[in-house]
Amino acid sequence: MVTIKDIARELGVSPSTVTRALAGNTRISAETIRRVREQAEQMGYVADSAARAMRSGTSALIGLLVPDIQNSFYATMARIAAQCCQRAGYQLVLSVTEDDPEIEERHVRALIGARCAGVMVVPTGGVTPATCQLLSGVPTVQLIRRAEGLRADSFGVNDRQALFAATGYLLDLGHRCIALLVGDKTLDTARARFNGYVDAFAARGLQPDIDLVCAGAPRASQGSEALRALLSRRVPPTAIVAAGAALTEGMLDAVSAHYGSTYPDVSLLGFGDTAAFRWWQGEGLSTIALPITTIAEAAGARLLALIKTPRAAAPSVESVSFDTSMVLRGSARPPVERS
Amino acid sequence: MVTIKDIARELGVSPSTVTRALAGNTRISAETIRRVREQAEQMGYVADSAARAMRSGTSALIGLLVPDIQNSFYATMARIAAQCCQRAGYQLVLSVTEDDPEIEERHVRALIGARCAGVMVVPTGGVTPATCQLLSGVPTVQLIRRAEGLRADSFGVNDRQALFAATGYLLDLGHRCIALLVGDKTLDTARARFNGYVDAFAARGLQPDIDLVCAGAPRASQGSEALRALLSRRVPPTAIVAAGAALTEGMLDAVSAHYGSTYPDVSLLGFGDTAAFRWWQGEGLSTIALPITTIAEAAGARLLALIKTPRAAAPSVESVSFDTSMVLRGSARPPVERS
DNA sequence: AGTTGACGCGCAAACGTTTGCGCAATAAAG
DNA sequence: CTTTATTGCGCAAACGTTTGCGCGTCAACT
Structure with missing residues (x-):
């Protein structure tokens, strides 16, 4: 590795001059700056960021x-x-x-x-x-x-608002059995999203079925597993809303697996607007889009x-x-x- | 930032001792090692990787x-x-x-x-x-x-083999107008994939229609743009194979946009096996899967x-x-x- | 002619860590 | 009791860069 000292030696100047020249310091003659830069370029000098970090903190x-x-x-x-x-x-x-x-x-x-x-x-x-x-x-x-x-x-x-609107949308479509896939209570976002879900029911004088709320680790596998159980129930939910990016993946996986090639008779709402969601089932997945x-x-x-x-x-x-x-x-x- | 010197001063030993103790060097008494580690932990010491990088190169x-x-x-x-x-x-x-x-x-x-x-x-x-x-x-x-x-x-x-097989598969299904989305000639992979495409035709005594080959920058936008023109032709291709990950996205975008909600009467082959491809049109996108x-x-x-x-x-x-x-x-x- | 200022550059220290060498003390061997 | 080996630790230098300070030179002043 070629250092600043190498350039200095080659040019017969001091290392300080080289630094200052490279930094474009005034108080160094234009001529020297030119010579230093040229030499640095020619020798393939690359500043050592470790040394720089050490010096500058x-x-x-x-x-x-x-x-x-x-x-x-x-x-x-x-x-x-x-x-x-x-x-x-x-x-x-x-x-x-x-x-x-x-x-x-x-x-x-x-x-x-x-x-x-x-x-x-x-x-x-x-x-x-x-x-x-x-x-x-x-x-x-x-x-x-x-x-x-x-x-x-x-x-x-605004997580609460996001799920308030999404859940409200499904309720207004006529759904009452709305499954919720959400992260566990350690996540502030999960708590807020859960509240939005509950509040949307409350705002219409309704109450959600707590059995339909799957709270767990925010991973696709967790979501799809929880959902698989729900879909196999005697009375499955008529709609599902995923309150997380990974959980949305899990939801799609579970629904794909459960319905196979038959058209899924369950409404779906995803979280986040990934490009791939446009391709879901040919019709596209409706989602809560985050900027x-x-x-x-x-x-x-x-x-x-x-x-x-x-x-x-x-x-x-x-x-x-x-x-x-x-x-x-x-x-x-x-x-x-x-x- | 607490340094190794701070620990040394606190314990009344030299910096070298601290380094060696932290490194678990023999030649340092077990007792000293214990004391140093404890003190380091207690003072919240974090080694400066810049200094370490400088020293070790x-x-x-x-x-x-x-x-x-x-x-x-x-x-x-x-x-x-x-x-x-x-x-x-x-x-x-x-x-x-x-x-x-x-x-x-x-x-x-x-x-x-x-x-x-x-x-x-x-x-x-x-x-x-x-x-x-x-x-x-x-x-x-x-x-x-x-x-x-x-x-x-x-x-x-094995890029050539990948496209040889993929193109062959489509040919054997009966396709003859097979569009190819591929990167430009500066990419070695694109050249190999193109060769696989051509060779698959040749192996069956056929020849591809060069007009159906879209070679360009490996970006989704480029692929979808090139494809849009192709789909609007009087005689559109009956199949499309995307020879790149980004180009596959472009292909799906263009096909979605062109066919809207009607079922696309064109066969598709993607590149790479992304999870989202399973959801394409409800039936899933057939792809060339890379490990x-x-x-x-x-x-x-x-x-x-x-x-x-x-x-x-x-x-x-x-x-x-x-x-x-x-x-x-x-x-x-x-x-x-x-x- | 003496004073002042600007200009162009070098000296040396500092950042935190690691490591070869050396020194003292103790233990083991002769 | 002396020699040798071993253990436990400190000294100091080095990595490459930046920067405050200072020194010499030259021109423009009073």
């Missing part, structure tokens, strides 16, 4: 922690985050937490050790105190979910701003909620009369 | 360069890569190249600057000499595609091995090709007779 790394990169929802988030970072000269360090607080802590620790400039995180349901402690030192933004102990700006959606691009962009912009601020600015924690919208395709219809 | 970072993280195909790859790295104590730096050689070079430069331990790359079609030069210094593996100037192990599939998990795992394992080797081992460049398989669902049928 901060690196050009931004951490992104997501539960599952394979989920199209988080993949989109990663794409936007990567764009933001790369444009601003940062590199993105990707950590997949699998919704495990322990993995999360381990990775946050590594990020802190790397003196990363900032962190974007979709927190797990059980963020540890150690994680919060570690994160309190660096600019941090949380996406989608909001962890209790974490003092960091958050960017998500995920907007969210990720807002979070990225905020993070970059936090990184730039002179550190002194009192970090009044902001919490931004965007609105969801219903994207209606063919998968939700009035309930069919059953014999 | 290599960091715990592994770079992953993919064209598009939003594509489910590469997302899966990223997931496996992340698993491999994280298990081995490395962090994954994600770079999205958008198939742009310039972006690719910039990111590789940054990775080299970070003294990353290794690189996994899906090369663009026009890998620059500078990129090759930079990459020649670090352990590197390439996935899916193979760049010309890059001396690095590669893990991909992407196996590929990514093999590449990851190889990279870790390369990193561990004493650097001296003559790097005889290996090139591993896995076999694809056809996953038959309902989207490919014998051609319908048209008036």
Whole structure:
């Protein structure tokens, strides 16, 4: 690896001059700058970011922690985050937490050790105190979910409202047996979404059948398993709403498996608007659409701003909620009369 | 940030002792090791990886360069890569190249600057000499595609065979007007896939209609645009085969848009076996399935091995090709007779 | 002619960690 | 009792970069 010293030696100047020349410092003659740059180029110099990080106390790394990169929802988030970072000269360090607080802590620790400039995180349901402690030192933004102990700006959606509207839509179509796939109570988003579901019933003087609520880990496998049982009941639900990106996948899997090639006589509502949902059963899956691009962009912009601020600015924690919208395709219809 | 010196001062020992104790060095009394570890834990010590990288000349970072993280195909790859790295104590730096050689070079430069331990790359079609030069210094593996100037192990599939089989399947169903969506000639995979397509015709004493071959940038938008024109022709193709992950998306978009809610009377063959393809039109999309998990795992394992080797081992460049398989669902049928 | 200022550059220290070498003390061997 | 080996630890240098300070030179002032 060619260093700044090599260039200095080659040119008969001091290392300081080389640094300053490369940085475009005034107080260095234009001629010297030209010579240094040329030599650097010719020798294939690449600045050692480790040395730079050590000296400056901060690196050009931004951490992104997501539960599952394979989920199209988080993949989109990663794409936007990567764009933001790369444009601003940062590199993105990707950590997949699998919704495990322990993995999360381990990775946050590594990020802190790397003196990363900032962190974007979709927190797990059980963020540890150690994680919060570690994160309190660096600019941090949380996406989608909001962890209790974490003092960091958050960017998500109005979860209660999202499920209030979605459930209401199904109720107004005439459904009464509406299954809900939702994350467990450790997730603030899951709680809010559950409340929206219940409130939609309440607003119409109704009450949901609690047996139809499947709360569990936010994974496709969990959702499809819970649903399989529900679909095999003597009186299956007439509609299903999935209150999570992974759970939507689980829902589609279970429904596909249960109905095979016969047309499913159950109404479906997904969560998040993945491109693939347009292809569901030829008619498309109706979903609760989240402005995920907007969210990720807002979070990225905020993070970059936090990184730039002179550190002194009192970090009044902001919490931004965007609105969801219903994207209606063919998968939700009035309930069919059953014999 | 609490450093090793802080711990040393607190305990009245030297920094060297602390390092060695934390590393579990023998030659340090068990008692001292215990005291140091306890103190480190209690003070919340996190090793500065920048300093460590500087001293050791290599960091715990592994770079992953993919064209598009939003594509489910590469997302899966990223997931496996992340698993491999994280298990081995490395962090994954994600770079999205958008198939742009310039972006690719910039990111590789940054990775080299970070003294990353290794690189996994899906090369663009026009890998620059500078990129090759930079990459020649670090352990590197390439996935899916193979760049010309890059001396690095590669893990991909037998592309020609894949399209030979797929095209043959459609031909044997009776199709003759088979559109092909494929990447442009800068990609070695695209060339091989195109050859497979042509050879399948040739093996049956036939010849493809070159007008039905859409070669372009491997992006969904490009594929859907090219296909739109084809579908509007007076005599549209009776079957379409997409020879790329992004192009498959483009194909589905174009077909959805063209046929609306009417059943598409064109046979379809996708590329890569994304979960969402099971939901296509209720019947599922038949595809050319790649063992992407196996590929990514093999590449990851190889990279870790390369990193561990004493650097001296003559790097005889290996090139591993896995076999694809056809996953038959309902989207490919014998051609319908048209008036 | 002496003072002041600007300009162009070098010196050296610092960031936190690791590691070869060496020193002292104790144990084992002669 | 001396020699040798072993154990436990400290010293100091090194990795590459950045930056405050200072020094010399030259021109423009008073």
